[in-house]
Amino acid sequence: MRVTELSFEGFRNLHPGRWNPDGGVNILYGDNAQGKTNLLEACWLFTGGRSFRGAKDSELVQFGADYAKLGMTFEAGGREQEATITIRQRRSVTLNGVSLPSSAKLAGTFCGVVFSPAHLSLIKDGPEGRRRFIDSAYCQLKPAYVGALTDYQKALTQRNAFLKQSKELGRCDSELLDLWDHTLAASAARLTAARQRYIHRLQPIAAEIYNGLSSGREDFAIGWDSPIAEAILPEMAAQWLDALRQARRADLAVGFSTAGPHREDLTVTIQGQAAKAYGSQGQQRSAVLALKLAEATLLQEVTGEKPVAFLDDVMSELDTSRQDYILNHIEGWQVFITCCEPSTALKNTAAKVFSVKQGVINE
Ligand SMILES: Nc1ncnc2c1ncn2[C@@H]1O[C@H](COP(=O)(O)OP(=O)(O)OP(=O)(O)O)[C@@H](O)[C@H]1O
Ligand SMILES: [Mg+2]
Structure with a gap:
């Protein structure tokens, strides 16, 4: 599974344009509030899910704009496919030129796994x-x-x-x-x-x-x-x-x-103790990552296709050996990693680095 091109117009703070990510590891770095997570969120919508930040559709449309339009070209099922999502009062979705009744119907066509700081609630919050x-x-x-x-x-x-x-x-x-x-x-x-x-x-x-x-x-x-x-x-x-x-x-x-x-x-x-009550920040973060990566690995075993990994702000609280392990585990997957400053472990990977500034992506 690979994203080859993403286009966007009227989505959050992103300037209208298109972006061609690398087929391997993509690092998106920049100061806070520049649009890094927004970019991941745009890609994620093509998995058929809701925003991983729990945002309402109306919040995804750029302030003052009437609609948001996203397009994605991706490789899946051994061929190139393309999908569009337009968000007005409701979403309209096409896959390979054909309208779908809802974006949930994209599920299974484009598969991904996402980790964002909000997912720590998986350990910390209720059942x-x-x-x-x-x-x-x-x-x-x-x-x-x-x-x-x-x-x-x-x-x-x-x-x-x-x-x-x-x-x-x-x-x-x-x-x-x-x-x-x-x-x-x-x-x-x-x-x-x-x-x-x-x-x-x-x-x-x-x-x-x-x-x-x-x-x-x-x-x-x-x-x-x-x-x-x-x-x-x-x-x-x-x-x-x-x-x-x-x-x-x-x-x-x-x-x-x-x-x-x-x-x-x-x-x-x-270590035999409930992670919710006794786990440190780093342990809880690692536990969520282990669950998410295991979910994706199992999916890969069953479908035979490597899902795309979206890692939002994951590396910041992990030590170098944990960062190295993740990068090794997801070798061969297409990965999107956001951070403020790429760490040494990240710089050492054969990654393509993009900067994100005020909604503009640059190589
Ligand atoms: N609907 C919208 N229209 C215009 N701008 C928006 C909209 N929704 C969010 N924004 C802006 O997008 C910016 C946040 O972008 P994003 O969450 O992608 O930041 P980030 O680069 O991931 O930052 P951080 O490093 O802090 O996580 C904020 O400045 C916010 O005001
Ligand atoms: Mg962010």
Whole structure:
């Protein structure tokens, strides 16, 4: 996977123009607030995702402009392809000249992995972000998993509405609740099984990457925190059914479901201790990097294609050996790295260096 050209007009602070990155490592350097992250954000939108900074579409359009237009030429699936994204009140998207109903349809055509300082929340914040990370990573591997997620969400919403109504009425039709429990338990089992499977595949790769990052000094492990033990699918559904029945009294008291895959969490430990509570800044940063790079490595193993890596401000808090390890691990991938001043480790790579100043990119 390689970006060969990016064009932009009316996007954030970028001056209208086009940019031809190198097929290997690209370093974008410059003072703060010059447009380095904006450039990565523009490329990232072609993965079909939302802005990795969580920005709304209206914030992407240049102040005073009516619309933003991005174009990208890239190599994927063994051929050159091109896509455009135009952002007005809504996005319009084309791929190889054909309109797509939404930019999400670009997913799977252009694949990338992004790391930005905002992703440290993956370790630091609550479990929701970790579940989202695992779910969306697994969706890239198995697109059918999107259906399992939707089914579960629907069943959960329905059971919650029933619980809320029962609470308000002060009575509950327990036979009807049994039915909701069965539906929810069946779809819950599919989610838990898929997440556990994905963790098994991610764990050895992430551990190896973390080991390399820490020069073999630290042990790293991930796990899936769920009340449900691994088993064949019908047994897992039976376990969820039990858990729902046990939680029933509490659920009726509060008016929503207190047990389920929406309470599961990804555990991350370094040297046997929870990274969230005990990890240093550098360790937490390395843990997120290990997870992200493992996700991309697994994707590469499955699809046979190297994703593009977007590393926003990654190097600043990492020591030289960690920087070296990353650059070695992603050898052969196309990489975009932003920084204020290229470090020695970066200068030593066969990288192409670009400066970004007031929205203008120069070689
Ligand atoms: N919609 C917009 N229209 C015009 N300018 C914008 C828009 N959104 C953001 N900017 C400007 O873009 C600049 C920030 O760009 P960016 O985040 O890419 O900086 P950076 O080079 O990555 O800096 P840092 O090193 O601090 O991370 C800010 O000055 C901001 O005001
Ligand atoms: Mg930035």
